[in-house]
Amino acid sequence: MELARLQVYHNGRYVRYEDAKVGLLTHGLNYGTGCFEGIRGYWNPDHGQLYLFRLREHYERLRKSAGLLLVTLEETAAQLSAHTVELIRRNDLRQDVYVRPLVFKSAEEIGVRLHGVGYTVCIVAVPHRPYIESERGLRACVSSWRRIDDNSAPARAKLTGIYVSSALAKTDAIKNGYDEAILLTADGHVAEGSAENIFIVRDGTVITPPVTDNILEGITRSTVMQLAATELGLPVVERSIDRSELYQADEVFFTGTAVGVSPVTEVDHRPVGGGTVGKVSKALGQLYADIVLGRLSQYADWTTPCFPQPVAAPGNEAKASAQ
Numbered sequence: 537m538e539l540a541r542l543q544v545y546h547n548g549r550y551v552r553y554e555d556a557k558v559g560l561l562t563h564g565l566n567y568g569t570g571c572f573e574g575i576r577g578y579w580n581p582d583h584g585q586l587y588l589f590r591l592r593e594h595y596e597r598l599r600k601s602a603g604l605l606l607v608t609l610e611e612t613a614a615q616l617s618a619h620t621v622e623l624i625r626r627n628d629l630r631q632d633v634y635v636r637p638l639v640f641k642s643a644e645e646i647g648v649r650l651h652g653v654g655y656t657v658c659i660v661a662v663p664h665r666p667y668i669e670s671e672r673g674l675r676a677c678v679s680s681w682r683r684i685d686d687n688s689a690p691a692r693a694k695l696t697g698i699y700v701s702s703a704l705a706k707t708d709a710i711k712n713g714y715d716e717a718i719l720l721t722a723d724g725h726v727a728e729g730s731a732e733n734i735f736i737v738r739d740g741t742v743i744t745p746p747v748t749d750n751i752l753e754g755i756t757r758s759t760v761m762q763l764a765a766t767e768l769g770l771p772v773v774e775r776s777i778d779r780s781e782l783y784q785a786d787e788v789f790f791t792g793t794a795v796g797v798s799p800v801t802e803v804d805h806r807p808v809g810g811g812t813v814g815k816v817s818k819a820l821g822q823l824y825a826d827i828v829l830g831r832l833s834q835y836a837d838w839t840t841p842c843f844p845q846p847v848a849a850p851g852n853e854a855k856a857s858a859q
């Protein structure tokens with residue numbers, strides 16, 4: 537469907553995308569005073585169903601991000617989730633989707649501050665191309681841009697203004713011939729990718745930076761930590777990671793709503809492990825792909841079906857193991 541004619545949620549109403557306009561002096565546009573989410577929906581043709589992944593958790597994070605901007609959202613996470621499902625139905629999106637909830641200071645006036653500025657809540661759901669798993673994995677570099685520090689702006693919140701840092705790092709990486717950037721904290725520890733959390737595997741232990749190392753507290757990150765422990769039986773440790781551990785790790789992978797579980801097979805021209813996708817990354821990627829498509833009934837709580845009367849889910853169709 538043409539973007540202009542898509543129905544969107546806008547301050548409690550459903551309107552056409554082309555009718556949800558912002559003015560040039562909009563506060564959030566000028567000062568980055570907004571927060572957002574990225575949510576994926578996966579179309580399962582066998583079930584005739586679209587599943588939204590961890591919808592409630594995304595809206596809970598949005599409400600927390602908004603709180604850091606001194607916005608107390610009237611809508612609960614459950615209400616925002618219901619609006620999202622309604623949007624999908626109104627637009628009859630029977631395909632993979634990307635959902636972009638956005639809250640921004642919408643007063644059209646000059647003046648940097650957070651207090652006393654009105655806000656807008658909107659949700660847009662658009663068709664999304666299916667994710668194609670890369671056989672070779674990603675080539676990443678350590679960026680010369682540092683991850684924003686919590687004392688400069690709260691890195692754990694998904695604030696629009698903070699993303700200029702990600703954009704600087706990502707474009708540098710791409711223009712230098714890499715697929716993705718890895719940002720370090722100001723004190724030189726590994727934080728995350730431009731829009732992904734990062735994990736390494738060393739001697740069978742799955743390691744990821746702690747939430748105090750200026751990372752976004754990723755929903756895929758917590759999903760994968762749980763899967764690595766419960767499904768693969770691996771020790772999962774949150775601790776600071778040195779840059780050179782990236783070079784010595786058996787495996788490195790990114791996690792995020794956009795990339796799922798995405799293996800990294802080269803960092804700064806050094807092959808990771810054998811330079812091919814490792815078995816832990818592969819097993820986690822397969823598990824994740826099955827779960828988001830609603831194929832593993834034990835994780836049904838994580839997936840919100842959008843359309844009524846789905847064909848009954850056949851239960852556990854797939855098994856994955858790191859063995």
Ligand SMILES: Cc1ncc(COP(=O)(O)O)c(C=O)c1O
Binds near residue numbers: 731793
């Ligand atoms: C900076 C940053 N880190 C990590 C992530 C991964 O978070 P999630 O798994 O919740 O998508 C994202 C994506 O939202 C991000 O923008």
